[in-house]
Amino acid sequence: MQVFNPDERQSGEGSLAVSRPVISWLETAMDETPLPVQTERPGHFSRVRPCESRTFSLRMGKSTDNSRR
Structure with a gap:
C-alpha cells in the first residue's frame, strides 16, 4: 500500500481499517524491502x-465472520 501526502505545506497522518485481522504490517522502501526500524502500529x-x-x-488473515463464506 502506498500513502502519499500531496499537500505542499502540511503534514498528515491516518490509518487503514480492514474487516479481517492484520497478520503483518511493515513499512517498506519503494522496492518493497522492509525498513530496518519499524515504528508504526498495524494499520497506522x-x-x-x-x-x-x-x-x-x-x-491479512482469514475473515472471522462466518456469514461471508
Missing part, C-alpha cells in the same frame, strides 16, 4: 510529511 501511518510518499506491506 503517522506523520506523512508534505509531498512525501510512504509504502507499507500488509498481510
Whole structure:
C-alpha cells in the first residue's frame, strides 16, 4: 500500500481499517524491502510529511465472520 501526502505545506497522518485481522504490517522502501526500524502500529501511518510518499506491506488473515463464506 502506498500513502502519499500531496499537500505542499502540511503534514498528515491516518490509518487503514480492514474487516479481517492484520497478520503483518511493515513499512517498506519503494522496492518493497522492509525498513530496518519499524515504528508504526498495524494499520497506522503517522506523520506523512508534505509531498512525501510512504509504502507499507500488509498481510491479512482469514475473515472471522462466518456469514461471508
